[in-house]
Amino acid sequence: MRRLIAKGDPxxxxxxxxxxxxxxxxxxxxxxxxxxxxxxxxVLTQYDALVGVQRSFAxxxxxxxxxxxxME
Numbered sequence: 001m002r003r004l005i006a007k008g009d010p011x012x013x014x015x016x017x018x019x020x021x022x023x024x025x026x027x028x029x030x031x032x033x034x035x036x037x038x039x040x041x042x043v044l045t046q047y048d049a050l051v052g053v054q055r056s057f058a059x060x061x062x063x064x065x066x067x068x069x070x071m072e
Contacts, residue, residue, distance in 0.1 A: 001039065005046055005061065008054035016061050020068060033072045040065045 004016050020039065027035050043062050050058055 001042060001061065002046065005043065005050070005054055005058050008050075008052065008057045010053065010057065013057065013060055016057075017064050020061075020064060024068065033069065036065055036069050036072065040069075 001016060001019065004012050004019075020036075023035065023039070024032055040062060043058050043065065047055065047058050047062075
């Protein structure tokens, strides 16, 4: 995810979403929420250092993670 955010390519958003979805499918239900929070923390840790398209990409990924957290 860090590499995708570093590139900030809006065309890679579906790849980031697919990566999160595949992670959820491979993770036991009991660990999904904590795993999502771990991914989210990684995104938020980078957030302050990001600008422009990178920041926008991170915001989009964070919103997707939030959506998945609500579903868990």
